[in-house]
Amino acid sequence: MTRASSLSIWRERLFATPFTGFVSMVLVVLIAWVGIPLIRWAVIDATWAGSTRADCAPGGACWVFIRARFGQFMYGLYPVDQRWRVDIAGIAFVLGIASIVLAPQRLRLKLGLAMLVALPPLGIWLLSGGFGLRYIETREWGGLMLTLFISIYSSLIAIPLGIIFALGRQSELRIIRLISVIFIEFWRGVPIIAVIFLASLLLPLILPGGIGIDRLARAVIGLGFVIAAYMAEAVRGGLQALPKGQREAATALGLNYWKATGLIVLPQALRISLPAMTNEFIALIKNTTLVLVVSILDLLGVAQASLADPNWVGMNMEAYAFSGAIYWLICFALSRWSRSLEKKRRL
Amino acid sequence: MTFRILGAAVLLTAGISMAQAQQLAPSPTLDAIKARGNLECGVHLGLPGFSFANDKGEWSGLDVDYCKALAAAVLGDASKVKYTPTSVQQRWPILQSGQVDVLSRNSTITFSRNATLGLNFQGINFYEGQTFIVRKSANAKTAADLDGASVCVAAGSTEEKNAADWFRERNLKTTITNFQKNDDAIAAYDAGRCDAYTAGVGALAGQRAKLKNPEEHVILTQPISNDPQGPVTRWGDERWQLIVRWVLNGTIAAEALGVTSKNVDEMKANSKNSEVRRLLGAEGGFGAMMGLSNDWMYNAIKQVGNYGESYERTVGMGSPLKLERGQNQLWTKGGLLFTPPFQ
Numbered sequence: 001m002t003r004a005s006s007l008s009i010w011r012e013r014l015f016a017t018p019f020t021g022f023v024s025m026v027l028v029v030l031i032a033w034v035g036i037p038l039i040r041w042a043v044i045d046a047t048w049a050g051s052t053r054a055d056c057a058p059g060g061a062c063w064v065f066i067r068a069r070f071g072q073f074m075y076g077l078y079p080v081d082q083r084w085r086v087d088i089a090g091i092a093f094v095l096g097i098a099s100i101v102l103a104p105q106r107l108r109l110k111l112g113l114a115m116l117v118a119l120p121p122l123g124i125w126l127l128s129g130g131f132g133l134r135y136i137e138t139r140e141w142g143g144l145m146l147t148l149f150i151s152i153y154s155s156l157i158a159i160p161l162g163i164i165f166a167l168g169r170q171s172e173l174r175i176i177r178l179i180s181v182i183f184i185e186f187w188r189g190v191p192i193i194a195v196i197f198l199a200s201l202l203l204p205l206i207l208p209g210g211i212g213i214d215r216l217a218r219a220v221i222g223l224g225f226v227i228a229a230y231m232a233e234a235v236r237g238g239l240q241a242l243p244k245g246q247r248e249a250a251t252a253l254g255l256n257y258w259k260a261t262g263l264i265v266l267p268q269a270l271r272i273s274l275p276a277m278t279n280e281f282i283a284l285i286k287n288t289t290l291v292l293v294v295s296i297l298d299l300l301g302v303a304q305a306s307l308a309d310p311n312w313v314g315m316n317m318e319a320y321a322f323s324g325a326i327y328w329l330i331c332f333a334l335s336r337w338s339r340s341l342e343k344k345r346r347l
Numbered sequence: 348m349t350f351r352i353l354g355a356a357v358l359l360t361a362g363i364s365m366a367q368a369q370q371l372a373p374s375p376t377l378d379a380i381k382a383r384g385n386l387e388c389g390v391h392l393g394l395p396g397f398s399f400a401n402d403k404g405e406w407s408g409l410d411v412d413y414c415k416a417l418a419a420a421v422l423g424d425a426s427k428v429k430y431t432p433t434s435v436q437q438r439w440p441i442l443q444s445g446q447v448d449v450l451s452r453n454s455t456i457t458f459s460r461n462a463t464l465g466l467n468f469q470g471i472n473f474y475e476g477q478t479f480i481v482r483k484s485a486n487a488k489t490a491a492d493l494d495g496a497s498v499c500v501a502a503g504s505t506e507e508k509n510a511a512d513w514f515r516e517r518n519l520k521t522t523i524t525n526f527q528k529n530d531d532a533i534a535a536y537d538a539g540r541c542d543a544y545t546a547g548v549g550a551l552a553g554q555r556a557k558l559k560n561p562e563e564h565v566i567l568t569q570p571i572s573n574d575p576q577g578p579v580t581r582w583g584d585e586r587w588q589l590i591v592r593w594v595l596n597g598t599i600a601a602e603a604l605g606v607t608s609k610n611v612d613e614m615k616a617n618s619k620n621s622e623v624r625r626l627l628g629a630e631g632g633f634g635a636m637m638g639l640s641n642d643w644m645y646n647a648i649k650q651v652g653n654y655g656e657s658y659e660r661t662v663g664m665g666s667p668l669k670l671e672r673g674q675n676q677l678w679t680k681g682g683l684l685f686t687p688p689f690q
Contacts, residue, residue: 058559068402077404139431201437204444295392295432305432308393309401310667314557 042321053311065315066322069306073322076142076297082134086145089126092119093152120156123149138216142297144326150220150288150298155281157224162231163270167261169232170239180232187229193290195222200294219291223284230280238273239265278338282331299323371638374586376448377421385427388414389447392432395553396662396670397453397473406430410451412657413472413578413595415650417449420594420634420643425650439464442581449591450579453549469592471577472654474674474683476570477509479543480536480551482563487543489569497522499532499541506545513571533557547574552668561669568673590637596686597644600626601653603677603686608652615645625689633689654684 015021045060048067056062066073075083096115103111127149129135141149168180187195199222200215207213242265250260270277289300297305303319306312380386390410391398398408406414411430419425433441433452442450443465454460455475456468479498481487487496490513500507502525514521524541526532536544537558546554551566558564578595580588601607604623606614615627625631627648628641635641651657658675659665676682 072400072402072404077400080404137429139429197436201440201444204446205440293434294437295434297392297432301392305393305400308391308395308399308553310395310399310553310556310662311401313395313553313667 041317061318061321062315063318065306065312065318069302069312072143072302072306073299073326074143075145076302077140078142078145079134079136079140082136085126085129085133089123090145090148092122092126116156120153123152138214141216143302144299146216146297147285147288147299150216150223150291151281151285153220154224154227154284154288157221158227158231158280158284161224161228163235163266165228165232166235166239169236184229184232187226188233190226192223192226192287193293195226196290196294198222215294216296219294219296223287223291227280227284227287230283231277234273234276234280235269237276238269238271241272242269274338274342278335282334285330285334286327299326371636372586374584374590374638376580376584376587377590377638380421380448384422385429386414386418386421386449387431387447388417388428389431389433389438389441389450389452390414391452392434394453394549395556396666396668397549398432398451407661409473409657409661410453412651412661413451413598414449416598416647416657417578417591417594419646419650420597421590421639423640423642423646425647439466442466442579445581448580448587452579453576454579455574455576465582466579467582467588469578469580469588470595471575471683472595473549473576474570475547475549475574475576476674477506477545477572477574478548478551478567478570479545480555480564480566481543483565484563485542487567489567490571491517491519493521493543494519495521496542497524497540498543498545499524499526499536500545501526501529501532504529509572510545548670548673549662552662552670555669556667566670566673568671570674586637590639593637594644594647597626597647597689598651598654598657599677599684599686600689601644601648602655602684603679606648606653607656608649611645611648622689631689 014024040060042061045057046063047056047060048063050056050064051068052064053062055064071080071083075086078086096119100108100112100115125131125133127136127141127145128138165180165183168176169184171177171180196219199218203213203218246268247260247265250264255263288298291298292301292304295301300323303323307314307316307319388411390406390408393399394408394410396408398406398410401407406428414428414430415425418428431441431447433447433450438450438452438454441447451472453473453475454468456471460466461468479487479490479493481493481496485492485496487493493514498510498521500510500523507523507525510521511523514523524532524535526535529546533544533554535541544551544554548566548570555561555564555566578591580591600622604620604626606623606626611627614623615629618624618627618629621630623629625633627645628634628643632641634643637643640646652660655672655677658672662668662670663672672680672682674683676684678685
């Protein structure tokens with residue numbers, strides 16, 4: 001009974017008219033045409049076990065390569081005996097987020113702020129060392145860890161700056177408005193790749209002594225500024241969508257500018273701009289791949305660099321498929337998470 | 348009389364010490380390396396056989412080996428190198444701005460680069476040049492044997508122009524088949540649509556390993572273009588340039604003199620050849636003339652090997668690339684590698 005009805009639903013959906021039936025058939029053929037060879041390559045004909053290229057069967061994917069290089073895909077050239085530090089930093093980050101999400105409503109803000117103050121320096125200390133930990137230069141960082149590091153620390157710069165400049169753009173003081181507009185329009189107008197080039201190539205030529213600020217830090221700050229400009233526009237959308245009466249009512253209640261902004265306007269505006277901000281995050285994660293032009297070995301950089309090992313030459317498909325899958329997973333998870341936030345808050 | 352001899356002796360001593368002072372011109376780069384305890388070397392982000400990180404995350408390759416030899420000569424330890432991978436856009440600025448001490452990154456030596464970039468090329472560690480890969484069954488020995496054959500190339504590339512010009516000048520009826528991208532061209536060659544594919548020697552070695560049956564293909568050793576590559580330094584600091592140049596020369600001389608990482612101890616102790624003895628610091632005090640230890644080349648050869656050992660291990664028969672020596676063979680054996688004498 002149920003079986004027949006589910007069948008009839010499918011029939012209704014896919015073959016309602018001759019035309020939809022035809023479209024359905026074409027799509028099924030297309031999916032099979034692309035999907036079957038892909039699955040054959042990636043799963044059925046693929047080689048999973050072994051240790052060298054010679055173990056791989058021709059025609060299928062050679063996942064042995066990913067296994068042999070898995071450590072590098074995750075951590076880059078980070079010293080093997082120190083990788084636990086990266087793991088701990090990652091766990092601390094996840095626990096930090098989880099504790100904020102699970103905490104009771106009244107503690108959430110305080111906890112969030114505490115984490116915001118405590119976690120970023122802790123992360124930098126764990127990754128780079130000092131105070132009892134071996135010092136590890138940023139040039140040895142790489143892989144997924146570096147991609148996440150750049151994404152997280154750039155957004156730590158971008159979110160506060162974005163909010164400040166979004167508010168600044170709405171300010172009644174002309175000079176503040178002007179500064180905000182200049183910042184936003186400048187950084188929105190410059191291609192990210194140019195910013196990274198400037199930060200990595202021109203700064204050392206201009207600054208005396210040549211080296212000065214760390215190469216990775218320059219890229220993170222540059223990316224952070226660009227994303228801040230985009231964030232500011234996303235937040236401005238939220239601010240403008242908010243009825244003017246909200247701020248007026250808050251002022252009528254006797255709240256000053258900062259209280260009215262912090263307690264009434266921003267929470268609502270940020271909620272409205274959450275989808276747009278998520279978009280910027282996803283764009284940021286993908287934009288981190290641009291640091292490849294200055295030879296910072298992020299996930300994609302490691303994939304590309306590993307193709308140069310003569311022992312694994314020609315593993316292009318595997319390297320790009322694997323790193324692409326990771327990027328997709330991160331971006332997809334982020335978009336689902338933001339979706340669930342939106343639902344919870346009934347947006 | 349006695350006074351005169353004394354006077355001459357004083358003058359002579361003064362002359363010698365002046366000469367020594369002149370030889371040891373200040374070298375800020377060398378001082379910085381010694382203070383920091385490691386050599387900063389700019390390398391390629393990833394070029395099969397020349398510069399790459401292996402499964403264990405160690406940098407290796409022919410260009411990387413040069414960095415190691417230099418570190419061994421300067422600091423006595425080949426592992427004291429810090430590598431900065433550089434992209435093609437970054438390589439000059441990173442050297443110019445002093446972020447690396449030397450660039451060993453398959454960069455072609457050209458007049459305009461030398462004249463306008465404020466950089467000096469210190470010798471040749473790889474004779475790169477455009478050549479052809481063909482099937483063994485085609486029995487071609489040089490590009491001239493490709494009369495009547497077809498060559499796959501990427502449309503609009505320098506390789507296309509070079510190859511077309513070369514065949515036209517020699518009145519050879521070779522068909523050039525154009526493809527949109529390099530990858531398409533090599534795939535077409537692998538599928539048998541052309542008799543040859545063209546690119547630089549180093550690039551072909553990497554590409555051959557990707558073909559379905561690498562052992563069925565040969566890379567013609569006589570290139571049709573001339574793109575020599577070697578280590579690069581900034582202008583200024585002549586003593587550092589001297590060191591960079593003579594470490595490269597030393598690895599080549601070691602091969603010519605038969606000094607290898609295996610026999611270096613024995614050669615240093617027992618060799619009667621005075622050039623070997625000077626190279627390895629047994630006599631002559633050559634290292635000290637540059638402000639290095641007299642063991643400089645001994646350390647480099649002991650820890651890294653001579654040029655030939657490096658070559659075979661990274662791109663040659665001991666590597667998956669199986670590239671023949673070709674032009675990168677000693678001049679006494681039909682190649683172009685040559686070094687001025689250690690005298």
